[in-house]
Amino acid sequence: MLTFTVPLLALVLQEADSGRLALMEATARNPDLSKFLVIGAILFTIGVAGVLTRRNIIVIFMSIELILNAANLNFIAFSRYLQETGNLNAVAGQVFSVFVIVVAAAEAAIGLGIVIALYRNKETIWVDEIDILKW
Amino acid sequence: MVLSGWEAVFFWVFSIAAILAGLLTVMARNAVHSALFLISSLVSVAALFILLQAEFIAGVQILVYVGGVMVLFLFVIMLVNVGAEERGSEELFHRPRQVIASLIFCFLLAAGLLFAMNTGYRGLQKRDQAALAAAQQQRQQREQALPAGATGTARITNATEQVGNSLYRFASLPFEIASVLLLVAIIGSVMLARTLRQEASADDVAPEVLQEEKVADPELAKLAATEQN
Numbered sequence: 265m266l267t268f269t270v271p272l273l274a275l276v277l278q279e280a281d282s283g284r285l286a287l288m289e290a291t292a293r294n295p296d297l298s299k300f301l302v303i304g305a306i307l308f309t310i311g312v313a314g315v316l317t318r319r320n321i322i323v324i325f326m327s328i329e330l331i332l333n334a335a336n337l338n339f340i341a342f343s344r345y346l347q348e349t350g351n352l353n354a355v356a357g358q359v360f361s362v363f364v365i366v367v368a369a370a371e372a373a374i375g376l377g378i379v380i381a382l383y384r385n386k387e388t389i390w391v392d393e394i395d396i397l398k399w
Numbered sequence: 400m401v402l403s404g405w406e407a408v409f410f411w412v413f414s415i416a417a418i419l420a421g422l423l424t425v426m427a428r429n430a431v432h433s434a435l436f437l438i439s440s441l442v443s444v445a446a447l448f449i450l451l452q453a454e455f456i457a458g459v460q461i462l463v464y465v466g467g468v469m470v471l472f473l474f475v476i477m478l479v480n481v482g483a484e485e486r487g488s489e490e491l492f493h494r495p496r497q498v499i500a501s502l503i504f505c506f507l508l509a510a511g512l513l514f515a516m517n518t519g520y521r522g523l524q525k526r527d528q529a530a531l532a533a534a535q536q537q538r539q540q541r542e543q544a545l546p547a548g549a550t551g552t553a554r555i556t557n558a559t560e561q562v563g564n565s566l567y568r569f570a571s572l573p574f575e576i577a578s579v580l581l582l583v584a585i586i587g588s589v590m591l592a593r594t595l596r597q598e599a600s601a602d603d604v605a606p607e608v609l610q611e612e613k614v615a616d617p618e619l620a621k622l623a624a625t626e627q628n
Binding site: 275276278292293294295296297298299300301302303305306307308309310311312313314316317318319320322323325326327329330333336337340341343344347348349353355356358359361362363365366367368369370371372373374376377378379380381383384389390392 | 401402403407410411414417418421422424425427430433434437440441444447448451452453455456459460463464467468471472475476478479481484489490491492493497498501502504505508509510512513514516517520523527530531534535538558561562565566569570573577580581583584585587588589590591592594
């Protein structure tokens with residue numbers, strides 16, 4: 265069990281070459297940029313899994329929101345990193361994430377309008393039953 | 400940028416909460432539960448934004464996502480509520496083979512991302528080591544100059560001011576384009592969600608479709624006729 269979990273933990277904590285538990289604990293006590301990136305990557309993967317596996321179109325839209333939110337987390341984390349390195353215009357990441365939120369809101373409004381129109385015409389919200397474009 | 404002390408504790412609490420809530424969003428049987436778990440995931444990520452000193456984005460996240468988009472989601476769930484998932488008469492996921500294939504894809508995606516980050520971040524650290532140390536000194540001096548808050552434990556930052564400055568100075572054209580995008584989204588969703596009767600009363604239905612639908616719904620012909628007078 266330990267032989268399997270230690271490399272996995274090392275990958276998640278981004279300490280793959282050290283691979284010793286004491287060092288991992290030290291990095292877990294002081295999370296830096298890479299931990300935020302890992303959280304973003306995991307949230308992104310969960311969102312992709314939701315889009316690929318669920319049948320309910322509304323839950324698929326929610327998974328897309330999860331993906332966009334993971335991207336936002338990366339933008340903010342890098343914005344903070346640039347602030348730390350004394351970069352000019354270091355808040356560019358925060359400005360960009362405002363636009364990501366705007367696009368997410370527009371996408372949700374249009375997508376849910378399509379869902380309502382689809383439900384009115386086809387009486388279904390299961391994506392595998394909406395197949396009139398398939399041959 | 401290294402978090403320490405209570406910041407690190409809160410980082411782990413909120414990131415684990417965000418991941419668990421995200422997982423439950425994908426796996427919940429009831430769509431309303433999915434929406435509520437997504438709300439808790441978004442709030443946890445907003446807390447992470449506050450740890451990253453992006454208070455404005457955290458506020459926008461809670462106001463726009465949780466207050467706006469998720470309410471829209473809940474309304475649509477209640478409009479098209481079928482309840483077949485809860486009763487167990489409809490499958491939650493696609494067929495098992497499709498699920499296995501997509502899970503393998505997701506696993507490879509996660510592994511690739513984590514491996515790439517591992518090497519990439521190390522290179523980034525090596526490159527920025529000197530700049531980080533130099534900027535640390537300057538930042539501490541700048542923070543000392545900020546006015547203290549009412550309780551005396553924290554200082555009042557001007558981070559939101561910087562975001563606003565940057566938004567209007569460097570991104571004013573995208574800002575205007577975003578407003579047009581939102582206008583198009585509002586009009587588009589109103590147009591998409593109309594019923595056939597509403598479309599007929601606005602005289603916006605193709606004649607052939609109207610001819611076909613008249614048989615099922617005689618009201619439609621009247622609506623279209625009154626419009627022409």
